[in-house]
Amino acid sequence: MFHIAICDDEKRFIQYMKNIIYNAGLKRGEVIFYEFSSGEEFIDYLKETASFDLLILDMQLKNMDGNETAKEFRKVFPTTTLVFCSGVCMPTVRNFETIPFRYLLKGYTDERMRFEMKTIINEMINKKVEPFIIGNNHYNLVKLRPSDILYIAIAKRGSCIHICPNIIEYKFEENITSKEKIESLYNLLKDYGFAYAHNSYIVNLKYIKKVTTTELQLVDDTKLTISRSKAKNFREEFAKVLAKKY
Incomplete structure (x- = not known):
């Protein structure tokens, strides 16, 4: 079972990413999704959660942005696969301090997004570790x-x-x-x-x-x-x- 968190303030994009993940090869019975609309909500949940195999994180979150959220996430999950998403911004040096595996642009075509997601899923599978x-x-x-x-x-x-x-x-x-x-x-x-x-x-x-x-x-x-x-x-x-x- 894979545990995937998606943190984005657009519900439509969260659903879109879930569909992309299914289309990229994961079956519905082998994945559990966790949805968050803000960095604060996600970080609060980290205090209680056992494990994540993948985090897909929006960079343009209000208040606590993607970089701040990623830093807190890395304190708990230093090796979990991390993917940044953005609608407008290109990656900067600061974005790579938390070692993301990919930086996705929301404007990608469905075909490009599926291609990227297949690579992300393979990385997640290879890195899956025992939960705590x-x-x-x-x-x-x-x-x-x-x-x-x-x-x-x-x-x-x-x-x-x-x-x-x-x-x-x-x-x-x-x-x-x-x-x-x-x-x-x-x-x-x-x-x-x-x-x-x-x-x-x-x-x-x-x-x-x-x-x-x-x-x-x-x-x-x-x-x-x-x-x-x-x-x-x-x-x-x-x-x-x-x-x-x-």
């Missing part, structure tokens, strides 16, 4: 890899992240929380061995020690119920993980 989750523990921000996480459960305001006990760098007395809903976290993590065992939680399948008809046991001996509605798909996904192991 930004969690909160009191006043601390915690950056978590999929392999750090045992399971994630629904909480009142987002999700509660349970850490694998073997991860020695995290020694928090309380669980880590995220403002992201469990559905969003699942979309980020399903390609990395996570599955729903119940509507209320997703589990890192590689940390399962035992499975019965109605229950699973994790490596820390936590026991979780497997709901009827999720049982079939859960067992299929667990079987895939076992097949890779053995």
Whole structure:
């Protein structure tokens, strides 16, 4: 699954870029789009997001412009594929401080835009890296890899992240929380061995020690119920993980 952010104050252009991306080769089932109309809105979201594979960024945003937004983005995602778009401006030396992969002009023909997007998609695929989750523990921000996480459960305001006990760098007395809903976290993590065992939680399948008809046991001996509605798909996904192991 690819996670693509488009930050532009023109909704029509955002939709246009989504269509170009589909026409350039990505299928609808393999991409999730995140739409933002300002640099401020996008930067606020960065504090909670887990991963982006591509950012398409308008240079003529109001208030916080594209260069400022790109600098903040690079602090969190130093290697993610970055593409600038502009309706009027040609690139300057300042634009390249944040190492964009391409600088697109909105006046390009559809054919030229598709050609450029194919190159961008290839770069994105080649650079795709394991996502990370930004969690909160009191006043601390915690950056978590999929392999750090045992399971994630629904909480009142987002999700509660349970850490694998073997991860020695995290020694928090309380669980880590995220403002992201469990559905969003699942979309980020399903390609990395996570599955729903119940509507209320997703589990890192590689940390399962035992499975019965109605229950699973994790490596820390936590026991979780497997709901009827999720049982079939859960067992299929667990079987895939076992097949890779053995």
